[in-house]
Each structure stands twice: as C-alpha cells, then as structure tokens.
Amino acid sequence: MNYIKKLSERNRLMDSKIVRDSLSTFGVDNLISLAAGHPAAESLDYELFKESVDKVLGKNDLSLMNYSFSNGIPQLREAVARFLKRTQNLEIDSRSVGISSGSQVTIDTVCKAFLDEGDVVLVEECTFLAALQSMQSCKAQIVPIPMDSEGIIISEYERLIEKYDVKLTYLIPTFQNPSGYTLSEQRRTALAKIIKYNDLIVLEDDPYGHINFNDKQINSIYSLAAENVIYLGTFSKSIGPGLRVGFYTGPFELIDQINAMRFSVDVHANVLAQNVVVEILDNERFYTNVKKMSSIYKVRKDIMVEALNKYLPESYSYAEPEGGMFIWLQGENDIDSDLIYKKAINNGVSFVPGTLFTPNKLDGKNKLRLNFSSPDLKSIDEGIKKLSEIL
Ligand SMILES: Cc1ncc(COP(=O)(O)O)c(C=O)c1O
Secondary structure (H helix, E strand, C coil): CCHHHHCCHHHHHCCCHHHHHHHCCCCCCCCEECCCCCCCHHHCCHHHHHHHHHHHHCCCCHHHHCCCCCCCCHHHHHHHHHHHHHHHCCCCCHHHEEEECCHHHHHHHHHHHHCCCCCEEEEECCCCHHHHHHHHHCCCEEEEECEECCEECHHHHHHHHHHCCEEEEEECCCCCCCCCCCCCHHHHHHHHHHHHHCCCCEEEECCCCCCECCCCCCCCHHHHCHHHEEEEEECCCCCCHHHCCEEEECCHHHHHHHHHHHHHHCCCCCHHHHHHHHHHHCCHHHHHHHHHHHHHHHHHHHHHHHHHHHHCCCCCECCCCCECCEEEEECCCCCCHHHHHHHHHHCCEECEEHHHHCCCHHHHCCEEEEECCCCCHHHHHHHHHHHHHHC
C-alpha cells in the first residue's frame, strides 16, 4: 500500500525528515552533536526532581490518576503566578494562567486558533522550526521580518504591518532560537507601542529568558503590552523537557479560548508532572539551580566562542549571545549549509542547517545553528575544529 498517499496535504507540507536526522545525531558514537538543544545533564537537578516526585506520590492521592482541568491544576496556576511575580515582577491573576504540556503544543493551538488558510503571520527572519511547521500546517502565509543582532528591525515591522493584514506575530525576543539574538530594550519599547496602537497580537515565546549570562533583567514584551500579548513559558529548560510542563498567560478572553481548544488537542497536561512542578517551584533549590544552569551554559558559550576565534575561517561571522543555548553562524552568500551538513557528519560533527529555520529556505542557505548547551567542554572545542576544517 502507498501509505504516504493516504496522508493529508497538511502532513506533506511539513518537511520534517532532515529535522529528525540532524536532531537524532545526539548521543551517537563518534559524532559530536552541536545540533540538539538538550539541557546539559549536569544542569538538571535530579535530586530535587526525585524528592518532589516522592512527596507527591506520598500523598496517596487518587486524583493523580484521573482526568483534570484543561487549563491546569489550580495549585500550579497559582504557583506560576507567584513564579512570574518573583522572576519578572509581573502581577498576574492565576485565572489568566493556563498550564500546557510544554510550549510547542500551545504554539500549535494558538496557530489553529488564529490562522485560517492564507492568513498572514509575521515571524523573525529565522525562527523555531516546530513553530514554522505548525504555521505551515494551517496553510498560513508566513512572512519573515528582517532582523539583525538586536532582533527584528522595527521600521521593517512597520512596513510589513502596513503591507499585510496581519493576523498574528510570533516572536522569540530573548536569546532567540536559532540566532541567540535578543531584541534590544529600545526596540521592545517601540514594538509595544506599535502593537498597542494597531491592535495587533504577538505570541511571545520565552523558553530561554532565564538562561541569562548577565544580571541585567530583560523586560518581556508582555510586561510592556499585556493586552496584546500571549506569553509562553516552559519548564523544559529550567526543570527538564521530559516533564512536558509549560504555561501561557495573556488577555483572559484569549486564554479562555485556548483553554477551550485544549480539549481537542491534549485534554490537559500530565497531572503527576503538574503536581511535581508545584513542589519544585515552591523549593528554593529550584532558583539556585537555575542560576547554576546559567553559569554552566556561560562557560560552554565562552569555550565555543574561544574555539570559533581559533578555528573559524574569516568568511564566517556570528554575534556572541548573552544567554540561551545557540550561536548562529553566517557564511558568504554562495555557501550551502545542507551540503556542509552532509560533509560535517562524515567528519564526525553535526549542527542544524539554517534552511530549517527560515520560512524561505534560500534565506538560510548560508547559515548554521550551533548548540553549546549539550556537548561537554572538550567536545565543543573538538567539534568546532572539525566543523571549521570543512567550512
Ligand atoms: C523557541 C522555542 N519554543 C518552544 C520550544 C518548545 O518547548 P517545550 O519543550 O516547552 O515544548 C522550544 C524548544 O526547543 C524552543 O526552542
């Protein structure tokens, strides 16, 4: 039987094979993976996780095994509101907080909620590939906003909202995936003004904000324009991605719609995991570990930058990130990162080709995403050396 022919056009629109190929290079013998965005094993607090699981299971509470609320258990919604007050000084009513099975499922739900076929969604010039897949599956028109190392260029954003009837803007403004870039304070303020004035909705995805290499607090776009932003957070990078717990907040009317849609998407997040996250967020050791995590990643970033300075051909450039997990290499226009990827694998190192992150594949041809959070220090130096040999 031709199984592929049976699949939907939506499925065919999603070009996911090379994604699986490059991400599956993690943990393969004799191959240094600079591809996957996994947390460093040393950064995960297994003791705290285990203690919290034991505590939850010790309650002998049968509700852990039962169906629950689509928007999450009230204890976690309240814990998230306290967490946002503590970490970002945000005053949020827990009724406007929803608990997700991680941010990607909420991106997918928001795309379904906002985007009909042909609707325009604006995204950063390079962006999170799973979000692009969700938008593609809605048959949306995905329009890239030109950016530089300070994030999207505001005059370009203004030009695009003038030109198109924009339904949604999806942004990862802080320590972006894949570029590592952060939208500057000045541009955040300008963007907030524009979206308020034009009644636009921004989906702000913030999985990396806490992996901050400086002490400088970065204000979310949500904090500047709460009526116009759906803000996504996740515990994938601060506790562990295996738990599949994240959250969303924003204008109550929209959050209520997303909650209602959850029923057809994933019903609700895992109840055991939600209870475990409540315990973890109430423990001071969580906050200590997040700090430790940032310092582990800063050391890895420094080693990667040192190796790039040592080995990288002069025709490549990058901006040093101030947080997050990635460095975005940019080569001359005539290079082909898909071809380089094949050569790199044969030379014992992997990365993710830029074409996977750009709505127009050609825009990513001369770009490469490097991850510094998962490889150890020795592998980072060796990996950059191996990669530079074939660049
Ligand atoms: C920008 C961005 N958004 C969302 C996610 C998905 O996070 P989660 O594990 O919470 O689904 C990731 C994961 O890598 C990401 O990089």
